Amino acid sequence: MSFFFRKQAHLEAGFESFLGCIERCLEVFLPGMLSYLEHGLGESFEKSVSLAHAAESEADDIRTDLERTLYKEELLPDSRGDLLGLLEACDRVANKTEDVLFSISIRRIEPPGELREDFQALLGKVEASVRTLLKGMRVFFVHPSEVRPFVEEVDRHESECDHIQHEILRKVYALDWHLSRKMQIDDLVKEIGAISDAAEGASRRLDITAIKRNL
Amino acid sequence: MYSYLLGSLYLGWALGSNDAANVFGTTVTSRMLKWRTAAFLAAAFVILGAYLEGAPGIETLSGLARGQTLASAGLLSLAAALAVTVLTFLKLPASTSQAVVGAIMGMALYRGQTVNWSELLKVGICWIATPLGGALSAALLYVAGRALIYRLKINMIRLDGYIRLGMILGGCYGAYALGANNAANVTGVFMGTGLFGLRGGAEARLLALLAGGAIAFGILTFSYRVMVTVGRSLYDLDPFSALVALLAHSVTVHSLAVVGVPVSSTQAIIGGVLGVVAVRGLYKLNLRVLVMVLLGWIATPLLAGLAALGVARLLLPG
Numbered sequence: 399m400s401f402f403f404r405k406q407a408h409l410e411a412g413f414e415s416f417l418g419c420i421e422r423c424l425e426v427f428l429p430g431m432l433s434y435l436e437h438g439l440g441e442s443f444e445k446s447v448s449l450a451h452a453a454e455s456e457a458d459d460i461r462t463d464l465e466r467t468l469y470k471e472e473l474l475p476d477s478r479g480d481l482l483g484l485l486e487a488c489d490r491v492a493n494k495t496e497d498v499l500f501s502i503s504i505r506r507i508e509p510p511g512e513l514r515e516d517f518q519a520l521l522g523k524v525e526a527s528v529r530t531l532l533k534g535m536r537v538f539f540v541h542p543s544e545v546r547p548f549v550e551e552v553d554r555h556e557s558e559c560d561h562i563q564h565e566i567l568r569k570v571y572a573l574d575w576h577l578s579r580k581m582q583i584d585d586l587v588k589e590i591g592a593i594s595d596a597a598e599g600a601s602r603r604l605d606i607t608a609i610k611r612n613l
Numbered sequence: 614m615y616s617y618l619l620g621s622l623y624l625g626w627a628l629g630s631n632d633a634a635n636v637f638g639t640t641v642t643s644r645m646l647k648w649r650t651a652a653f654l655a656a657a658f659v660i661l662g663a664y665l666e667g668a669p670g671i672e673t674l675s676g677l678a679r680g681q682t683l684a685s686a687g688l689l690s691l692a693a694a695l696a697v698t699v700l701t702f703l704k705l706p707a708s709t710s711q712a713v714v715g716a717i718m719g720m721a722l723y724r725g726q727t728v729n730w731s732e733l734l735k736v737g738i739c740w741i742a743t744p745l746g747g748a749l750s751a752a753l754l755y756v757a758g759r760a761l762i763y764r765l766k767i768n769m770i771r772l773d774g775y776i777r778l779g780m781i782l783g784g785c786y787g788a789y790a791l792g793a794n795n796a797a798n799v800t801g802v803f804m805g806t807g808l809f810g811l812r813g814g815a816e817a818r819l820l821a822l823l824a825g826g827a828i829a830f831g832i833l834t835f836s837y838r839v840m841v842t843v844g845r846s847l848y849d850l851d852p853f854s855a856l857v858a859l860l861a862h863s864v865t866v867h868s869l870a871v872v873g874v875p876v877s878s879t880q881a882i883i884g885g886v887l888g889v890v891a892v893r894g895l896y897k898l899n900l901r902v903l904v905m906v907l908l909g910w911i912a913t914p915l916l917a918g919l920a921a922l923g924v925a926r927l928l929l930p931g
Contacts, residue, residue: 403771403774405774406768406770406771406773406774407771409770410768410770410771413770474643474645474773474776474777474852475643475644475645476643476851476852477769477770477773477852481770538769539768539769539770540766540767540768540769541763541766542769610851611769611851613758613759613762613763613853
């Protein structure tokens with residue numbers, strides 16, 4: 399029997415590796431950001447940038463391999479389209495984490511100093527939204543009917559992210575900083591928030607797919 | 614002499630080209646299998662089913678009104694074929710089983726043959742049991758299958774693999790059941806006419822094999838269009854529900870083949886779809902399709918009976 403389902407087993411393992419890669423992107427992103435907030439642009443931060451790039455490239459490779467396998471008619475056509483959509487949506491989350499680190503590295507953005515704690519709170523919510531998404535994804539493959547609470551939780555984290563973002567931006571524009579710095583931090587806040595937006599987008603897609611798969 | 618078989622063979626061809634959609638329609642339209650592969654599998658399993666289990670149905674049909682001559686058998690097959698063609702042209706779903714029984718009754722009326730009412734009652738009950746059996750077995754299969762999937766915590770990707778394999782194996786079983794059940798519709802009326810100089814079981818098996826061949830020919834030559842059009846428009850289900858409906862159809866049609874009553878494969882699958890829909894509390898079946906099925910149910914035996922009376926009056930010697 400296992401001979402007949404070798405390709406399915408390959409896909410199952412591939413999806414698990416892909417989710418693992420997204421998790422790794424997050425695990426590289428968070429310490430990188432904390433190091434940036436604490437010590438600014440330095441060797442430790444740049445190391446995180448290259449690690450994030452490596453993790454994101456690995457996620458891309460796995461995604462490409464999965465897409466090829468899915469297109470080789472290994473799944474029912476309905477499921478194929480749904481899974482391709484989910485892969486794309488989750489990959490967007492990984493891309494956003496890399497984008498934030500690259501943006502800081504390329505634009506040499508000075509750390510926000512007095513807003514460190516607010517940034518840490520924002521990062522905490524981003525982490526929560528991505529981790530909840532990944533949990534929901536794993537549950538989806540076995541119990542599509544139990545995905546809904548995870549989707550709602552991601553939604554909640556994303557709303558909290560939005561709230562923290564607005565608070566930070568209010569503080570930024572109230573500070574006695576040069577306008578160019580204010581605008582750089584403004585961009586950075588929005589880029590960080592875009593990670594939880596991407597997680598929310600992926601979870602909505604997951605929700606629809608789970609409804610379709612529900613028996 | 615063999616020209617009397619033409620109406621029957623045409624009926625078999627039409628049956629194959631139409632009813633293959635019930636067993637491999639979803640598999641082909643969802644591109645799980647290429648039409649060519651599906652048609653080959655369906656044709657092979659129809660022949661196998663007809664040869665191995667087609668005889669009881671043949672005996673039932675021949676027992677409805679004994680004493681057919683070659684000419685009356687040939688003409689009533691022609692009448693049934695005409696009725697099915699007209700109804701198909703009118704886009705009404707016509708059951709070959711009902712057409713043949715209707716034609717047998719029409720011919721019996723014309724020739725003053727004795728009708729075996731208890732056998733006819735058995736056939737009538739089985740016609741009603743077909744959609745009901747399809748619905749009931751689909752509901753049971755769905756509930757049991759869903760419980761099993763939840764209990765075994767089957768990964769969605771693996772489940773897809775199982776469904777894919779199930780659709781192919783279920784399609785083969787469905788084709789086998791179709792051959793076993795519907796062979797009688799094609800050549801059953803020739804039982805006892807001495808067409809091939811055989812008697813008893815040998816005659817029934819040869820007639821069943823011939824019927825299987827005619828149905829298979831229909832599948833191989835003309836089933837593609839029906840599969841991609843009728844297969845899509847009849848029902849719109851998720852893959853697991855489609856598999857359940859297919860299995861329910863196959864179990865129902867096969868069970869009735871064992872009982873020896875030819876029934877409509879289309880009514881069995883519609884019953885299966887309704888069973889799934891009922892369990893899931895969904896409404897996905899086209900109501901118009903249901904009304905058409907009911908209309909076809911009444912119109913088919915009636916029209917076939919009238920056609921048999923008409924052709925007998927026109928063409929039957931003596």
